[in-house]
Amino acid sequence: MTRAPSVKLIVEQDAARLAFAGEWTLDAGARLEAESARALQSLEGRPATLDLSALDGLDTAGAWILSRMLADIEASGLSASFEGARPEHATLLREARYRESDPTEIAPHGPASLLADMGESVWLAGRDVLSSLDFIGRIVAVAAKSLVRPRRWRLTSTVYHLEQMGLRGAPLILMINFFVGAIVAQQGIVQLARFGASSLTVDLVAILTLRELGVMLTAIMVAGRSGSAITAELGAMNMREELDALRVMALDPLEALVLPRLTALVIALPLLTFLGDLAALTGGMVIAWGFGDVSPHQFWAELQYPVSVTRFLSGIAKAPFMALAIGVIASLEGFAVQGSAESLGRRVTASVVKSIFTVILLDGAFAMFYAAVRF
Amino acid sequence: MNPAIRVRGLEVAFGARKVMDGLDLDLMRGEVLGFVGASGAGKSVLTRTILGLNPKRAGVIEADGRDLDKLTPAERSRVERGWGVLFQQGALFSSLTVRQNVEAPMREHLDISPGLRTELAMLKLRLVGLPPDAGVKFPSELSGGMIKRAALARALALDPGVLFLDEPTSGLDPISAAEFDELIATLQATLGLTVFMVTHDLDSLYAICDRVAVLGRGKVIAIGTIPELLQSEEPWIQDYFHGKRGAGRAAPQAGSMLVRAKSSPL
Ligand SMILES: Nc1ncnc2c1ncn2[C@@H]1O[C@H](COP(=O)(O)OP(=O)(O)O)[C@@H](O)[C@H]1O
Ligand SMILES: [Mg+2]
Numbered sequence: 001m002t003r004a005p006s007v008k009l010i011v012e013q014d015a016a017r018l019a020f021a022g023e024w025t026l027d028a029g030a031r032l033e034a035e036s037a038r039a040l041q042s043l044e045g046r047p048a049t050l051d052l053s054a055l056d057g058l059d060t061a062g063a064w065i066l067s068r069m070l071a072d073i074e075a076s077g078l079s080a081s082f083e084g085a086r087p088e089h090a091t092l093l094r095e096a097r098y099r100e101s102d103p104t105e106i107a108p109h110g111p112a113s114l115l116a117d118m119g120e121s122v123w124l125a126g127r128d129v130l131s132s133l134d135f136i137g138r139i140v141a142v143a144a145k146s147l148v149r150p151r152r153w154r155l156t157s158t159v160y161h162l163e164q165m166g167l168r169g170a171p172l173i174l175m176i177n178f179f180v181g182a183i184v185a186q187q188g189i190v191q192l193a194r195f196g197a198s199s200l201t202v203d204l205v206a207i208l209t210l211r212e213l214g215v216m217l218t219a220i221m222v223a224g225r226s227g228s229a230i231t232a233e234l235g236a237m238n239m240r241e242e243l244d245a246l247r248v249m250a251l252d253p254l255e256a257l258v259l260p261r262l263t264a265l266v267i268a269l270p271l272l273t274f275l276g277d278l279a280a281l282t283g284g285m286v287i288a289w290g291f292g293d294v295s296p297h298q299f300w301a302e303l304q305y306p307v308s309v310t311r312f313l314s315g316i317a318k319a320p321f322m323a324l325a326i327g328v329i330a331s332l333e334g335f336a337v338q339g340s341a342e343s344l345g346r347r348v349t350a351s352v353v354k355s356i357f358t359v360i361l362l363d364g365a366f367a368m369f370y371a372a373v374r375f
Numbered sequence: 376m377n378p379a380i381r382v383r384g385l386e387v388a389f390g391a392r393k394v395m396d397g398l399d400l401d402l403m404r405g406e407v408l409g410f411v412g413a414s415g416a417g418k419s420v421l422t423r424t425i426l427g428l429n430p431k432r433a434g435v436i437e438a439d440g441r442d443l444d445k446l447t448p449a450e451r452s453r454v455e456r457g458w459g460v461l462f463q464q465g466a467l468f469s470s471l472t473v474r475q476n477v478e479a480p481m482r483e484h485l486d487i488s489p490g491l492r493t494e495l496a497m498l499k500l501r502l503v504g505l506p507p508d509a510g511v512k513f514p515s516e517l518s519g520g521m522i523k524r525a526a527l528a529r530a531l532a533l534d535p536g537v538l539f540l541d542e543p544t545s546g547l548d549p550i551s552a553a554e555f556d557e558l559i560a561t562l563q564a565t566l567g568l569t570v571f572m573v574t575h576d577l578d579s580l581y582a583i584c585d586r587v588a589v590l591g592r593g594k595v596i597a598i599g600t601i602p603e604l605l606q607s608e609e610p611w612i613q614d615y616f617h618g619k620r621g622a623g624r625a626a627p628q629a630g631s632m633l634v635r636a637k638s639s640p641l
Contacts, residue, residue, distance in 0.1 A: 095565045339513060343469075
């Protein structure tokens with residue numbers, strides 16, 4: 001069985017002998033430090049011989065601590081030496097010898113650094129806006145080049161991403177919109193009943209869905225689902241120098257990676273919005289039937305009035321812009337990923353948060369625009 | 376004395392494809408065992424299987440004579456604490472600094488003061504030949520050679536008895552590779568390590584390995600000192616040591632291998 005590390009003080013006239021025994025290894029953990037500190041204290045200013053002949057085991061940690069003791073005694077102006085070390089222990093004591101080190105510490109966070117952080121984030125937010133504009137400009141240039149020479153357009157990649165973002169995203173979008181349509185209808189029936197206006201529920205569901213909720217919910221889901229995927233893909237490629245590999249092949253990552261994804265997003269989001277609108281109206285219809293005694297036939301008839309082409313367009317017209325915003329933010333964040341896994345995680349989070357925020361801002365901007373042009 | 380690692384009848388398969396087929400291997404305490412084999416022969420798979428990162432279909436793996444499958448999780452964790460692993464790509468945690476990487480295993484397994492932990496981490500960095508200012512760098516800021524050294528420092532964090540190295544010198548320039556070999560030899564002698572080293576580097580084999588095992592057809596097809604292997608009839612071994620890249624090395628350097636006087640562990 002292994003013996004715990006120990007050290008015994010033997011006083012010989014005005015010198016002292018420290019007899020070490022047991023396993024001076026990492027397994028002993030805190031005991032190593034406690035024992036050595038105790039031994040140092042017990043010396044009481046006597047020169048010492050560190051007797052290692054009864055030592056059972058030694059590793060780098062033990063060697064470090066023993067040689068640190070030696071250095072500590074010598075630092076107080078007294079003589080100290082090792083004695084009786086086995087050859088393998090002597091090697092260890094030489095290689096793992098104590099040396100003063102000044103591990104550079106990271107500055108602690110104070111109130112000043114908090115202020116500095118705030119200032120920096122404002123500055124960074126401003127730069128974000130500028131770099132998105134710059135990025136959009138470059139994307140437009142690349143897209144224009146691809147339009148002139150359509151053979152450079154990556155059709156396979158675009159279709160692949162269209163499938164990932166559109167087709168595979170559809171079930172989720174349908175479900176979410178269905179439930180939200182149902183919830184709006186249910187609240188409409190209950191709340192409007194107090195004014196005896198339950199019959200307006202159909203109008204409520206239709207207008208809210210077509211103009212605001214359908215496109216916004218869909219865009220938020222796409223930001224969470226596809227925006228994060230874009231950032232993670234581009235970010236991981238950036239980490240492993242795959243983007244640099246593209247560049248040295250004289251390929252523009254914007255053209256090869258970003259343009260297909262952006263195109264797919266701009267096509268997919270309006271299509272998904274259309275599906276989402278249908279799902280929300282269906283959800284409303286089911287609830288109106290179940291809770292409001294409005295038969296599907298009746299619902300359909302009442303739907304004719306609020307549903308108009310302009311109303312439908314007013315909602316779906318926002319979709320390409322939201323898609324563009326999601327794609328640009330996601331790509332920018334992807335390119336900003338640095339070497340570490342943590343940075344990838346932070347960028348994916350930032351991508352989703354910023355795109356959702358921008359989607360809502362855009363929706364507000366459209367509302368003001370529509371109001372201004374009395375649409 | 377029991378071998379540090381004993382493998383008997385190991386079978387590993389991915390789907391229908393058998394990668395290990397009845398493999399036997401003994402890693403003796405205190406030796407440096409080189410492990411060679413064609414690319415895709417399964418050297419990494421074998422290492423990962425011994426480490427318990429890959430499921431095996433059949434066979435027994437023993438550490439110090441104890442069947443790893445029969446250990447309780449706590450016992451197994453103790454055995455694994457005695458192992459240090461240098462992965463092929465380094466596998467440093469990218470969001471921690473080099474020093475924090477070395478401290479990570481200590482933080483999990485040891486009860487020592489943070490100050491001592493930091494000092495020991497810096498000591499490990501010094502032992503592997505990294506300058507002190509490398510401690511505050513992040514892995515993405517290091518060169519390939521420095522990553523290998525930092526990963527080696529982390530592998531040594533808990534003073535393991537057995538060190539697994541997967542192609543430690545691949546991707547290094549010949550001078551750095553030679554330095555790395557020398558480093559492993561020095562550490563092995565200083566710390567009394569048992570080393571299992573997968574490598575493609577003939578220089579490494581000649582420089583620091585006590586024995587070399589050759590993997591082929593899912594088995595160890597030959598094992599022994601390099602002079603013994605040179606006698607082998609196996610065509611792959613013949614090609615490996617006498618082929619274009621191996622030729623001319625066998626004769627002049629076979630002697631230099633003996634320069635590093637070392638008591639045989641066998
Ligand atoms: N996770 C896995 N799934 C399927 N096959 C694998 C897996 N890992 C390794 N292999 C196969 O096992 C074989 C051995 O691989 P590896 O051990 O990496 O070779 P090497 O000897 O070059 O290190 C290869 O043919 C590889 O394709
Ligand atoms: Mg491999």
